[in-house]
Amino acid sequence: MPRLPHKDEEAAVPASDIVLVAFDGVEPIDVAGPASVFSKAESMRPGSYRLHIASPTGHAVLTNAGLSLAGTCSLQQLPATLDTVIVAGGEEAGVRAAIFEHGMAAWLAGVAPHTRRITSVCTGAFVLAAAGLLDGRQATTHWRVCDLLQSMRPQVSVQHERIYVHDGPVWTSAGVTTGIELALALVEDDLGHEVSMEIARTLALPMLRGAEQPQLSQTLQVQATASHRLRELVAWIATHLQDDLSVEALAQRVQMSPRHFARAFAAETGCTPARFVEQQRVAAAEQLLRQTQWTQERIASRSGFGSVDALQRAFVRRHRRTPQAYRDGGA
Structure with missing residues (x-):
């Protein structure tokens, strides 16, 4: 049989x-x-x-x-x-x-x-x-x-x-x-x-980018014109989004005065420190919105925003729509 x-x-x-x-x-x-x-x-x-x-x-x-x-x-x-x-x-x-x-x-x-x-x-x-x-x-x-x-x-x-x-x-x-x-x-x-x-x-990828992300990352473009000290700082920021990333804290990390740091960062990267930090946090939130079903509270916390309100305001500035609209409609 x-x-x-x-x-x-x-x-x-x-x-x-x-x-x-x-x-x-x-x-x-x-x-x-x-x-x-x-x-x-x-x-x-x-x-x-x-x-x-x-x-x-x-x-x-x-x-x-x-x-x-x-x-x-x-x-x-x-x-x-x-x-x-x-x-x-x-x-x-x-x-x-x-x-x-x-x-x-x-x-x-x-x-x-x-x-x-x-x-x-x-x-x-x-x-x-x-x-x-x-x-x-x-x-x-x-x-x-x-x-x-x-x-x-x-x-x-x-x-x-x-x-x-x-x-x-x-x-x-x-x-x-x-x-x-x-x-x-x-x-x-x-x-x-x-x-x-x-x-x-x-594979130890630093992050898994979505299909709609630009080919040249903003971090890489900023690093292209920055001095060695600021290049290292830019890379550090991308992996420490939940830390205190105020101008004062970042300036202390590179042993510069806040005023000198802010001017040097803008001159070397073409972007203010605050704007760069927000862009990095929004990019991290974009990833989480696409790849998880986490609540906006959890996403705001993980990507370094102090509150859902701060996350939503940043998304409106960058995408002219809310995080929920971004999640529903894609990038």
């Missing part, structure tokens, strides 16, 4: 085949970042994913950093049915060769109708565009080449100020490290928020 399947076996779902497509000249982080996310997801939920690193030829890939990616398979060796294809980005010459010499765009157009998700990291979006997969859709790519993608493919609505864009079965992300955030969003889509957040903590 044949053995009846165990209840757990009946509920088992075949692992999803995730393909990361690389090519000579690829940015290594575009491959390693998402690969790390999916491998950790598989460790947490065994049987969820099978990860493949593929290249047009199946040979070792030389990255733009001089590192070699060995053990890749060719596009033709991949399983017939794929769940998710992620096209990495890289230097312009490598992307062009992948499209025009190795037929990656043609291959992608062929597998897309039978693949649940087609995605890209950074300039990998140009491969999707060449395959016609972005026409009539919103998409993004590295901030340096957003205008180029728009001019080359007017049929695409290029979003300059987005970490990643999800439009139907197509997901695109901005530059380099945003591929990690894209991969975390894909894992959250599959396995839930808790798994995604645990991976983010394991």
Whole structure:
């Protein structure tokens, strides 16, 4: 008599085949970042994913950093049915060769109708565009080449100020490290928020930005023009939002008089200390509004606002709407 399947076996779902497509000249982080996310997801939920690193030829890939990616398979060796294809980005010459010499765009157009998700990291979006997969859709790519993608493919609505864009079965992300955030969003889509957040903590991400966040963080832009002493202070502020961040307290931390500190901060960063602190607190509250169901009281406390009223006033100044309206309608 044949053995009846165990209840757990009946509920088992075949692992999803995730393909990361690389090519000579690829940015290594575009491959390693998402690969790390999916491998950790598989460790947490065994049987969820099978990860493949593929290249047009199946040979070792030389990255733009001089590192070699060995053990890749060719596009033709991949399983017939794929769940998710992620096209990495890289230097312009490598992307062009992948499209025009190795037929990656043609291959992608062929597998897309039978693949649940087609995605890209950074300039990998140009491969999707060449395959016609972005026409009539919103998409993004590295901030340096957003205008180029728009001019080359007017049929695409290029979003300059987005970490990643999800439009139907197509997901695109901005530059380099945003591929990690894209991969975390894909894992959250599959396995839930808790798994995604645990991976983010394991990777020691300082924060998990939402899709609507700008590609260049305000903290990084402020640090670009600040002296070493103020650069360190700016980084400290972002992780101590519940502390006393008054001008007096910040000035004491960098051993400056409040007046001199306020003038130096504004001169070096183009922003007053109070305004920068409020922007950082609002950004933290935005994250919590998107990713939790916490009350506004708890969010106000965690993001450093003294009260819900202070949180609401800051949101109206920045977004011209209340925190609840932001949560209901998205960014």
